[in-house]
Amino acid sequence: MQPLVRASDTLGSSAHSETTPPLTRRKAELGDVKPLGFLELWPAMNGTGRAFVNDSLARYFDSSDTWPLAKFRVWLVKLLTYGGSIYQRRMLTIGGGASCLIFATPKVNKPHWLVGLLIPVINFFRPAELVRRRDEFAAGVQAQVQDAFGTKVSEMYEIQGLATDPAAQGRGYGGLLVKTVTNMGDAEGRDVWVITSDARPFYERHGFGVMRTVLIGGNNPLWKNEPVNISIMHRPAKLLESSKLKAGTALQYT
Numbered sequence: 473m474q475p476l477v478r479a480s481d482t483l484g485s486s487a488h489s490e491t492t493p494p495l496t497r498r499k500a501e502l503g504d505v506k507p508l509g510f511l512e513l514w515p516a517m518n519g520t521g522r523a524f525v526n527d528s529l530a531r532y533f534d535s536s537d538t539w540p541l542a543k544f545r546v547w548l549v550k551l552l553t554y555g556g557s558i559y560q561r562r563m564l565t566i567g568g569g570a571s572c573l574i575f576a577t578p579k580v581n582k583p584h585w586l587v588g589l590l591i592p593v594i595n596f597f598r599p600a601e602l603v604r605r606r607d608e609f610a611a612g613v614q615a616q617v618q619d620a621f622g623t624k625v626s627e628m629y630e631i632q633g634l635a636t637d638p639a640a641q642g643r644g645y646g647g648l649l650v651k652t653v654t655n656m657g658d659a660e661g662r663d664v665w666v667i668t669s670d671a672r673p674f675y676e677r678h679g680f681g682v683m684r685t686v687l688i689g690g691n692n693p694l695w696k697n698e699p700v701n702i703s704i705m706h707r708p709a710k711l712l713e714s715s716k717l718k719a720g721t722a723l724q725y726t
Contacts, residue, residue, distance in 0.1 A: 500566055500644055505652045508558050508565040508572060516569035517550055519637030528700045529609075529669040532689055536601040545598070549591055556587035564649050571636035571645035575653045578627050578662070601694065608688050609702070613667055616684035616704050621665065629657040631666040650678050657709050664707045672703045680705040 495504055508516060524530040537546070557563040557574045564573045582588065598606075617625060631653055636646050657664045665683075668675060672682065683706045690699035 504566050505564055508563040512569040516572045520635035522638055523635035527670055532700050536605055539599050552587045556584035566645040570640035573649040574633040576630040576632055612686040616686050620683040629662055629664040661709050663709050666705050668703055675705050680707045
């Protein structure tokens with residue numbers, strides 16, 4: 473298979489040797505970022521599920537998902553999404569699934585064709601209220617993304633999902649995963665953007681600024697909590713010195 477994505481040499485240090493201490497006994501580095509493999513799919517799914525238990529947007533959707541077998545449907549959609557992203561070489565991890573990130577590039581920005589075919593069929597079995605909330609989110613976000621970026625959005629990298637198992641939080645894993653993607657963008661002179669709810673302060677610490685915001689749930693009488701604040705964030709590409717581009721070893725996607 474030809475490489476779909478190649479991270480630039482700006483990823484940092486080269487691969488660790490056999491004498492490198494295990495990740496649990498040292499500080500994580502950019503060299504610890506790896507493409508997620510199929511053997512790590514199960515811990516990745518479990519860990520990311522725990523990470524979003526208290527996320528405000530996830531709660532807005534999940535509270536309306538009351539149909540029988542809802543958990544199985546969500547699990548199946550996640551399995552297909554993660555599996556397709558692994559196949560496309562656009563899912564990264566630290567710690568063998570403890571922290572995971574899905575990203576898109578200008579060349580690879582859509583799900584695998586089989587995933588794109590199956591998920592709508594599975595999602596047909598969703599309650600009407602969940603469909604309304606999903607449509608509310610999609611319509612609000614799409615309008616603001618278009619207003620913020622226009623056609624330039626197709627030339628940018630996108631962070632489509634980031635989660636760290638609560639048991640592995642506080643170790644800097646998420647920041648290194650984001651740094652890996654922004655390094656890719658910098659090497660190609662491309663900006664990076666992301667949609668987030670509760671993680672806005674995290675992305676601000678990593679150089680992202682808020683371009684637009686969207687409030688959802690404010691006009692929904694069935695939602696008794698505060699409206700969910702969605703931030704559309706952006707990080708401009710940074711110019712890199714040629715010497716940095718040549719440093720280290722590239723993370724290969726072959």
